[in-house]
Structure formats: structure tokens, C-alpha cells
Amino acid sequence: MATHNATIERNDSGATLKLALGETVLDILLTEDKPNDVKTVFNKLLEQLKSGVFDFNLSDEKEDLYHHICKEYITQLNSELKSTYKELEDNELLKTEE
């Protein structure tokens, strides 16, 4: 199983969870509610899962509010990625290597 890197980007206006999928980085804004942005990220994660199961590892040293939020979020997301991969597999929707 591949493990991808997750980081937190903090700035004056707020913070963003950054999920790195190879060269693509998916952003989830922590300080604003933008469901459509989250859905865009989820769509990309779902598409990526078809090529194989993976999870995220949070690389962040600063133990602030955003760190706790992201740690919980990544834990939950990893669990859900795993169960969704199983569901894709059960429904024969995984990409087969040609």
C-alpha cells in the first residue's frame, strides 16, 4: 500500500491541509467551509483509489489546533479510503493493468 504525504500550510488568513498525490497536491481549506472544494478532492481521491489503495501520513511538528484537526481528519480519512477501496474491489470497478 502506498503512503502519501500530508502537510499543513499555515498563513495569516488561515490554514490548509495539503494532500500530496505524486505531483498533484490536493488542498482542503481548514478555516472555511467550502463543501464543493472538499468534493473535488474526494473525487480525485476516489479516482486515484481505482489504481490502488493508499493512505496519508501527516508530517507536521507544530502541535496547534490545526495539527489536532488534521491528525483526526487523516486518521478518519485513512480508514474510509481503506473501506472504499474494498467497495471498489467488490464492485469490480478497479482499473486493471493493460
Add this chain to the structure above:
Amino acid sequence: MRIDIHTHTKKVKQGDSENRNIDVDKFTEIIKETDVKILAITNHNHFDNEQYTEFKTNVEGICQIWPGIELDILEEERKSHLIIIVNPKNVEAFEKKVNDIVGSTSVDTFTISIDDVVDNFNEFDAIFIPHYHSKKPNLTDQDIEKMLSKISNPNRVLKEASNSISAGIYINHGHNSIHGSDVQNWNDYVDNSKSLPELRLPVESFEQFCLLLDKDDATINTILNKKKKETIQINPFNSAAEIMDIDIYNDINILFGSKGTGKTDILKALSKYYNGQGFKTEVYESNSKKIDDVFDLKGTQLKIDIDELGIDDCSVELASLKNATEKEVTSLSKYLLYYSADATNKISKNIKVDKFTPLDENASKRSYEDTKSNFRVFKEFKDYYSDDVKLKEIIGVELLSELETVVDRVLEKISSESGKRFTDYKSISFFNNLIKLFVSEISKKTGQPEKPTRTGFSEYASNRIAIEKDVKKILENISKSIEPIIEEVGNLGDKGKLYCKTNLVIQNGKIADVKYRHINSTTKIPQKSVAAQIELISKHINVNTLFEKIDELIKIESSESVSSISDLLLFHKHFTLNDDFYTPSNGESSMVLLHNELMTDKEIYLIDEPEKSLGNDYISEVIVPLIRARAKSGKKIIIATHDANIAVRTLPYNSIYREHDISGYYTYTGNPFSNSLICSSEKKVNLDWKLISMKTLEGGKSAFGERGKIYGNT
């Protein structure tokens, strides 16, 4: 039933072929392969009673063998041949006479005069058949006149033609004529026998044949009466004055007469009568039906069960797709709220349950449902074989018992596994509910926000997976190709066979061919738009605009009319000839429709003017043999016709003639064998069947010209 009045079983003369020699076993074998039921042995200037008896005994019940001879005639220095066939009852005396006359003279040089022939053989109840015209060496008309003047019954003289066409021409010119095989090589006999004259009436003896030559009414009626017939009373013109009693034979019944004499009305009245008797009849009227309608090119009666074609109708998937809604994701602000609030309650800080991550409940649920589905299928299978008494009879109690044991074990195993999976599923479900409950209760007691337990990704993804699965299944079934349905329409002779082809396709959003029409609906439905939109949805499964595309599908006008793959089925039905699109002409349409009518197995055929739009060759070569084949199998065939090919060449057991004059309408009945037509009201004198047929029917004269093929009435 065919007759051969001229055969050779021995090489007698020097010039005879060796292949005329045949032994009894081979003779019997050959005769069994043919439809020849009467055969005369007529060797040159020679009669072998021993061989005759042996052959006769061996084919008893299969073929009648009549004794005869082919004599060399010498008349005024002219040589010719004459066949004599005698009553089998006189065979012994005939043999003695032949031996006396031929004596020690060589068969190669033996000759006899006409006077001596008549003087010596007339007493044996003989039939005289001189070679005539193109049948060489032939007697002249003068020789035959001489013979006729000496024979008491001129009907006993038949002129032998070289083939059926010549015989037909002689008959047409008023000569009594017949032809035989004059067998040269018995190895060719089976094939050659197919062109021998056919006896329309089942002749049982030599005497009966002679009476038929005399057109003896009693004999003809005796034979006809052996055929099943019924007398029917009909009122075709709804007039008490014209109630008709007509005989209908289980054979060919021809209704003929000038136009406007009510033939069609009579057929319709017969149809009404038979329908009242419980038969299902209909008058077949040529040109009344269009071939396009008979073969339903418009597809009004077309019913296609796509399930039988291996295509799923996907009605569940289409309904799910139309009802699909987006699943919302967990708002990030919930996490922010929860972690921003400072947990002050000491007890709540110590509780760990709310810190757990929920487990994957969906996977365990699917796993449990798989076993549930397996159990149901096996249970249904068990119910099927347990309830099927006939299956029990077929496979036997022992085998069924073995099956029962195996199936019970399988059910037990599935049940056990199902139990385990149910426990797993419920454990996870309870655990997740426990977390939810703690999160909720802690929030209520402490006033702190609830801790989010899921990001919402799995529900979100699960929803999209379900949509993708449905769309995939729908598109897979849409893309399936269907083999065309091909049914034979009929034979167009040299052109080949005409077929009706039903091409079936499923609208995939790209088919724009106007020839393809919707199979289930006469009104326009948006198949193309719906199929194209489903294809478009498949490209937006993992895109935010997925539900916009689904909404566009729902908003397509009348999209609700497409609720299954069946609603996307299109057809194009047409005729083909040699695999190419073909539109049959009116004549070709009439050909195949009549052919199909006669090919349909019925008890009663009522056919009005079958000759319409048809060529003489087709009537003679296809229709007449078909009618006769039906008659042979005891069907009632009643045909109103103006065509001599049908009215004459079928040699009907029953001819009904309608006549009209200034005093009214008259009905005559008769047949070609007695050659008479008798007025049912007895107001008119009897008519000559042949003369009336020739006068009334189209192509009458030429039809009589070819009747030599069928020996019934000369």
C-alpha cells in the same frame, strides 16, 4: 399412382439391350422405389408366363402386373409395333395363344397382320396400343382405322406416344393416347418412372381400368364415392330461392364459371359453414393482402423479449440513476469547532470511546448480504426440485436423494458462514453506534460541539460507486449487438429465396438512421437523447458536475418513457434476396403468399382466384403440385378459378360450374372422369365438362394439350 403400359423384362431380339434383362429381386426392389402401381410386361413377340407369375407374386399388394406383348406388325410391307395388354384372368390362354402364333419362328423375324392380331387377341379382353406418329416404328392412321373397324369397343385402342408432351398434343386433338417407359435400362427406371402417366383415380383392377376407358358412370362413381365427401347446404346469396346443396370432397373441388356468377360468395358461405362446425377457415383472396402487412414490416405485432437475447432490461438501474442524489461531506468547521472548544468536564476527558475511529460497516454488510443471497438461491433451487414431481420421475428417487444430501450440506455451510458474517456486521454496527451515542451524549452533557466521526468520504464515494456501477451496467447492455431475425418468406424460383429480415439495435445515442423505428411505441420518444445523456453521465462520475448531468437527464422531455433498455430497442424490418435489400413485385408477392397459404397445414383450404398476378409456369410447376399434394393427404381444397391450369390440370374430383343466363343462375356439378356436368336444378341439360372448361377457362385449350401427363380422362 403411376401406370407403365410398356416394359421389357428380357433381351429377346438381337437388337435388344442387355440391360432389359432383370431378375425378380432387382425388379421388386426397383418397383418399391417408384410410384408405379400398374405395370404391363410387354416383351418383343414373346410372353414368359413363368416370369410373369414370379414377378406378379413378388410385388403383390405393391404393384399390379398385367400380361402383354409387343408385336411386330406387317401391313402392306410396312413394319410397325403394337402393344397388346390382356386381362390377367386370361393369362394362361394368352400364353398358349402367343406360343401357337409365334411357334418356332424366330422372334427377330416374326411378324403378324392387323387382321390376325384382332382375330387372335380380342377374345382375351385386350387393350391395343399401337405405336403412333413419333413413336417408331409406328402404325399409320389408316392402320389404326382398320384396327378400330374390327374391334367391337373402340375405347380399347390407345395410341402410344413417345412422351407426355406428345400424348398431351394427341389428346388435345381428340385422340386417346398414353405413353410408357419402353424401358431400355432398368438402372434408370426409378428416375424415368417420374415422367410416366399418373392415374388420378385409384384403379384397383384391369377391369376397372377398362371401364374408366369407357367412362362408365357407375365405375367412376364407385371410385369417387370411396373418397370421403359431405353434402353441405349453404345460402350464399341470402335467398331462399338459391339455397344450394353441394358435395365437397376431401380432395380438389373446383368452382368455375363466368365472372359475376357468385363464386366468391359461395366460398364465403362455405367458410361460414365450416367455421360454424368449429373449423377455423378464411377465404384466401389473392391480392387482398399486402405482403408488407402479412410479414408486418411496420412491426405493429412485433414483440421482442430482450431478456431472451441475453440483454438485461436495467429497469432497476435506470430508476436508481434517475433518483440518485448527492451525499454531503462532513463540514470542516465541525472539526474546527470541536477542537477549538476546551473540554473542561473531567469525566468526559477520561472517556475514550468517543476518541475511537468508526469501523468499516459497509464492507461487513456487503459480506453478510452475499451469503444471504447465496442462501436464497440454493433454497429456491431446493424448492424447485422438491416441488417438481415430473423431475422426480425423470431423475429417480435415488439420484434426487443424493442431490438433496449435497444441497442440504451446502445450505448448512452457507447458513453457518452467514451467521458469522451477521455477527461481524452487527458488532461493527453496534460499535459505530456506540461511538455516535457517546459523542452525542458527551456533547449534550458538556455543551461542547460534537466530535465529527467521519470525513464523509466513504458515504460520498459509496454513492458515486453505486451510480458508476449502474451506468456501467446500462451502457454494457446498450452496446450489445443483436443477431437479426430471419424468416423465410418464399421461393422466387431462379432469383432465389426471399427472406424477411428484422434488424434489431439498441439506441446508443448515435443512431440517426430513420429506417430504424421504435419497437414499443408509435409516439416519438427521446431514446437518442436519453442514451446520449447516459453516455455523458458516465464521463462525469468523478466530477462535481455529475448531478447536473443526472438532472439534465431527468429534464429531457418525456424521459420518463424510457424506463428500461427495451424502450431503447429499434428495429428495421425488410425483405432480402441473396442477402441484399429487396422489394418484391406484386407478382412475386402473390407467389409467395399463395405458396405460404398452401404450405400452412389446414384441414380446409378456401382459395379465391389463386391465379391472379401469377405466371402460368409458376401455377403449373409449383401451385398445381402443391394443391395435388394437399389433396393426396385428404385435405379439402375448394378453389374458385378462371384458370385452366388449376381447374383442368389438377383433375379435380369435383367441378362445380356456375352459369348465368336470362332466366337466372344455375349450378352444375361433375368431374373430368365422367366428362359431364349435371345441373342441380335439373332445369338444364347436362354439359360436356371438357367443352365447358375449354370455353370458360383462360388457357383452356393448352391446358388440355398437356394433360397427357395425367391419365384420367381422354
